[in-house]
Amino acid sequence: DSGVTQTPKHLITATGQRVTLRCSPRSGDLSVYWYQQSLDQGLQFLIQYYNGEERAKGNILERFSAQQFPDLHSELNLSSLELGDSALYFCASSATDRHNSPLHFGNGTRLTVT
Amino acid sequence: GEDVEQSLFLSVREGDSSVINCTYTDSSSTYLYWYKQEPGAGLQLLTYIFSNMDMKQDQRLTVLLNKKDKHLSLRIADTQTGDSAIYFCAEFMDSNYQLIWGAGTKLIIKP
DSSP, X not given: OOXXXXXXXXXXXXXXXXXEEEEEOOTTOOEEEEEEEETTTEEEXXXXXXXXXXXXXXXXXXXXXXXXXXXXXXXXXXXXXXXXXXXXXXXEEESSSSTTSOOEEOOOEEEEEO | OOOEEEOSEEEEETTSOEEEEEEEOOTTEEEEEEEEEOTTSOEXXXXXXXXXXXXXXXXXXXXXXXXXXXXEEEEESSOOGGGOEEEEEEEEETTTTEEEEOOOEEEEEEO
């Protein structure tokens, strides 16, 4: 058990809809990272927050946004969903703001857009 | 550009050693990681090596780093069915503080 909790485990929704994915980091970790894993794109880094502030941005679409709250949990909002957004979305946490700290991953949210 | 390459599949017999290879491009990499992803689960850190090391051993796992060839390998001794997973190589680049991931190698164990 990595200590990182993601909810929900599965999400099925229709095109055009909006969903929110939630992540609670491992106790004591200040950084939260969001990743998208799909069969054709592999593991793609989306965005990182550290202690409530955005720290790094990867290949995140404008339709997607995230935030980290004072209690350090994070939410990833996906809007105007398209079929191609179907993927596994992982949250990871680490102790520092440096991407070279070992990452602890949650078990992911599987999003299916129909 | 920045790239980390791995073979997509490796098939080995139970009890044999598995060697998963990875090549990277950035000579400024300071940390190189191996993560394991079992079916239906997130990625789990297996081991990592700092760029000033050539080798690191941890029980059945041996990591070898060849900086000249920018080649990283993970050897799993006495491969067991529980080792079936996808293994990801990742490099941390000091130049832009980014973690670059390989596509993952699926390890298949034959009985």
